[in-house]
Amino acid sequence: MQSEFPEVAIVIVTTIILLLFLVGFIVIMLILNQKSRLTQVQELRLMEEKYEQELLRTQLEIQENIFGNLSQEIHDNIGQSLTFVSLSLLTVPVENGSEAHLYIEESRKMLQKAIAELRDLSKGLQTERIIDIGLVKSIEFELQRLERTNLYKTSFNFTDVQNLMDSQTETILFRTVQEMLNNIVKHARASELEIHLTHENDTINLEIRDNGIGFDPGTLLEKEHSKGLGLRNIRKRAALIGGTCNINSIKNGGTTIRITIPVNKQPFHEHNEESQI
Amino acid sequence: MHPTDILDFIAEIPVYIIFIFLCLVLSLVSLAKKNPPPYLALFTCYLFLTLVIECVGWSFKRANSNNLTMYNLYGVVHLTYAIYLLSSFLQPGKAKQVFTWIMVFYPAIALLNIYFIQGPRHFGTYSYIVGAVIVVVCSINYFYQRIKFPGRDNLLRDPSFWIATGLLFFNAITVPYLGIVNFVANIPQYAYKTFSNINAVLSIILYSLFCISSVCSLNFRKLPS
Ligand SMILES: Nc1ncnc2c1ncn2[C@@H]1O[C@H](COP(=O)(O)OP(=O)(O)OP(=O)(O)O)[C@@H](O)[C@H]1O
Ligand SMILES: [Mg+2]
Numbered sequence: 001m002q003s004e005f006p007e008v009a010i011v012i013v014t015t016i017i018l019l020l021f022l023v024g025f026i027v028i029m030l031i032l033n034q035k036s037r038l039t040q041v042q043e044l045r046l047m048e049e050k051y052e053q054e055l056l057r058t059q060l061e062i063q064e065n066i067f068g069n070l071s072q073e074i075h076d077n078i079g080q081s082l083t084f085v086s087l088s089l090l091t092v093p094v095e096n097g098s099e100a101h102l103y104i105e106e107s108r109k110m111l112q113k114a115i116a117e118l119r120d121l122s123k124g125l126q127t128e129r130i131i132d133i134g135l136v137k138s139i140e141f142e143l144q145r146l147e148r149t150n151l152y153k154t155s156f157n158f159t160d161v162q163n164l165m166d167s168q169t170e171t172i173l174f175r176t177v178q179e180m181l182n183n184i185v186k187h188a189r190a191s192e193l194e195i196h197l198t199h200e201n202d203t204i205n206l207e208i209r210d211n212g213i214g215f216d217p218g219t220l221l222e223k224e225h226s227k228g229l230g231l232r233n234i235r236k237r238a239a240l241i242g243g244t245c246n247i248n249s250i251k252n253g254g255t256t257i258r259i260t261i262p263v264n265k266q267p268f269h270e271h272n273e274e275s276q277i
Numbered sequence: 278m279h280p281t282d283i284l285d286f287i288a289e290i291p292v293y294i295i296f297i298f299l300c301l302v303l304s305l306v307s308l309a310k311k312n313p314p315p316y317l318a319l320f321t322c323y324l325f326l327t328l329v330i331e332c333v334g335w336s337f338k339r340a341n342s343n344n345l346t347m348y349n350l351y352g353v354v355h356l357t358y359a360i361y362l363l364s365s366f367l368q369p370g371k372a373k374q375v376f377t378w379i380m381v382f383y384p385a386i387a388l389l390n391i392y393f394i395q396g397p398r399h400f401g402t403y404s405y406i407v408g409a410v411i412v413v414v415c416s417i418n419y420f421y422q423r424i425k426f427p428g429r430d431n432l433l434r435d436p437s438f439w440i441a442t443g444l445l446f447f448n449a450i451t452v453p454y455l456g457i458v459n460f461v462a463n464i465p466q467y468a469y470k471t472f473s474n475i476n477a478v479l480s481i482i483l484y485s486l487f488c489i490s491s492v493c494s495l496n497f498r499k500l501p502s
């Protein structure tokens with residue numbers, strides 16, 4: 001027994017050391033594995049975000065292209081044809097003051113109006129023009145179009161936001177305004193609408209308000225996947241230029257949509273510079 | 278046979294053999310379940326072989342007769358299977374290919390060593406040490422991959438993690454141990470006894486890790502990959 005004691009002790013001590021090693025190894029492996037998994041998840045999320053942005057950016061680019069083509073088509077083809085028709089009507093051999101002449105004059109006026117409207121539409125679609133004349137002028141132009149229908153009273157307040165945004169941000173904001181105005185015409189049954197474009201500290205706020213029938217933004221969220229794209233696109237676009245979109249609407253109490261974007265944090269800007277190199 | 282004889286006999290069974298038996302039972306149970314891991318069938322065969330070998334070895338030892346040939350051959354099978362098992366856990370790639378080739382060549386070289394270099398009258402330490410080192414390298418490779426490509430599953434629930442841990446641990450310690458046994462001539466009797474006790478402890482640790490692995494396979498679910 002006496003001589004066996006150190007042997008037993010050696011075996012026990014060795015066993016304990018071995019087990020400690022084993023546990024230590026497993027714990028270290030666990031920690032490393034967990035850490036690596038976390039970074040992997042983060043990387044994946046980042047990649048997904050980047051992919052989404054890239055997708056949206058391409059979508060917007062394609063959209064702008066289509067708008068450009070449409071605008072050109074309207075201006076060059078349909079516009080020209082209508083102008084030609086209008087001129088031809090002048091040469092119709094009818095007596096001045098006759099009944100036929102009156103009809104023709106009436107048609108010519110209608111045609112002229114259509115031509116003017118088409119030209120406005122064409123201008124609104126043209127990306128370069130928006131960039132040229134700037135966001136404020138573009139919005140004013142759009143509101144004038146609405147005023148001319150005599151269905152809406154519009155007002156536009158703005159502070160000086162020139163040189164605070166790059167042209168792509170301006171285009172995106174303008175397309176947002178267009179979509180919101182479309183929605184007002186399509187759904188709101190409003191009689192008055194206001195647009196505010198303000199600059200506070202380092203954010204730009206764009207607010208569009210109407211006094212129409214309103215809707216419940218909550219129920220909209222549920223069926224967002226099935227119905228219209230407009231509001232969803234507005235949200236995505238706002239996110240793309242690093243901003244947020246706030247929809248405030250009450251049944252029969254009008255709708256206010258507010259977009260807030262930071263002035264000096266625009267991922268689009270970086271991308272732009274990159275692609276110009 | 279008297280009942281007390283049977284009790285004596287059971288008390289005499291080495292603990293590690295009991296652990297191997299436990300492993301085998303757990304493997305069989307998880308094999309009977311739905312969706313067992315793909316390697317489990319062969320692993321169960323391997324455990325069965327191990328149990329038979331250790332039982333035979335133990336009874337030979339009781340009868341004080343020589344069982345070197347059997348252990349030599351079993352060592353080759355054991356290490357080859359360990360390399361195969363570990364390389365099947367690896368992600369497809371160069372390392373996996375290399376270990377698969379090693380798995381093919383190792384038994385030939387080991388048998389060559391056992392029969393022609395060290396001779397069948399000795400334990401084939403050279404080939405065993407080489408095999409154990411390969412197993413260690415392969416399992417380190419496995420752990421490296423588990424850190425680099427962590428996957429989604431919890432490490433502690435993954436049967437392959439426990440098997441690889443057991444193989445790494447067992448072989449990493451067996452290598453220096455065998456080295457000492459082989460190169461230090463005439464180890465004193467008491468040291469030899471201590472060594473064989475530690476060896477038994479190592480076996481117990483290895484087979485308990487295998488047991489954990491089998492428990493993990495019980496609720497193993499195939500990843501939709
Ligand atoms: N200014 C508004 N006043 C009242 N309801 C609105 C207004 N803007 C949006 N809505 C409601 O929100 C819904 C979703 O608008 P959204 O712009 O996303 O889709 P849409 O206009 O129906 O389709 P799309 O824009 O794709 O042509 C509309 O169907 C409408 O019921
Ligand atoms: Mg809409």
